[in-house]
Amino acid sequence: MGSPLPRDPIADAQRNWERHGWGEVAAPMAAITAIMRTQQILLARIEGVLKPFGLTFARYELLALLSFARSGALPMNKASALLQVHPTSVTNAVDRLEKAALVVRSPHPTDGRTTLIELTAEGRTLAKRATAALNSEVFGQSGFGDDDVEHLIRVLGDFRKAAGDFAD
Amino acid sequence: MGSPLPRDPIADAQRNWERHGWGEVAAPMAAITAIMRTQQILLARIEGVLKPFGLTFARYELLALLSFARSGALPMNKASALLQVHPTSVTNAVDRLEKAALVVRSPHPTDGRTTLIELTAEGRTLAKRATAALNSEVFGQSGFGDDDVEHLIRVLGDFRKAAGDFAD
DNA sequence: GCAATATACTAGGACATCCAAGGGTTTGGA
């Protein structure tokens, strides 16, 4: 999008916050802004790796989730809950994955309200290949040190739990 | 969107990664996924606080940026660079802010290609009020401990720098 | 057993982000 800035814009924002008398919350503001920006960078990397496979991150996440399900199938509402996105987002992703013949919708055997998403053979193969690519090109070169990774997992895990993501 | 899950879905994903022989990258995968999810939670909180002001986070960021500029005005390309978003995203935000009379577009005095975004009096007032709300309702209650905030700022700062965000 | 409530998925709409292309303005080298 652009060349590197001369100075860190988030550090500048933090200084601005302090200068305006909001020093009390300047650091958390900076941390939160940094999380937003980091997510943006990571998402761009991931999408770049997935593009050759004709996948987006949202669709990949669904494929990966299905590939770990015993039967290779999950109800849409389960997928929505596990991926922690709105049900309509799952509908959207399934529509596109189904057009690409990577999944199929099938009726739930006992509950007429529920629709099952099933991985096709192609879907399973593509999920494997895409995962290998992400592992080697993104997760394997995250740029985070081992200690930092552990720290992030712990701190963000606590945050997500406090936010009500899971009971554990 | 839903009630808490019985177990942490990201920890489950990490276990799945390990079970499939990708233990080497399971932890970074979990950390990255946690960052994505945390961003989603934080964005939802922020948008919730800004909604009463008729603002979204993208528009708020632009207003805040302008409010810190000496003259209360910035060229669009500068705003795009500092906010680290695509120029078309700035165009979009300015269109809406201008409709709301919070900013105005004006021609650059010496460069005919450039458009300046200028804060209106209303825009400046709203930015102040929205910032106060975010400070007290989000940044002041982030849920991150002081040490964790410092750690996040450092680790994510290093990451952003390595990603080419800034030279410093 | 049947009506009221809850649950599951989808359709339509509002926003944001990015990319690709197009039209206008500046700059720089031949």
Place this chain on the structure above:
DNA sequence: TCCAAACCCTTGGATGTCCTAGTATATTGC
């Protein structure tokens, strides 16, 4: 001087996310 290359902003299109209904199916309670 002048034209090509670089730069700036906007338009149009593709995706994703969420929200608000609306339809269909299950469950519950009387």
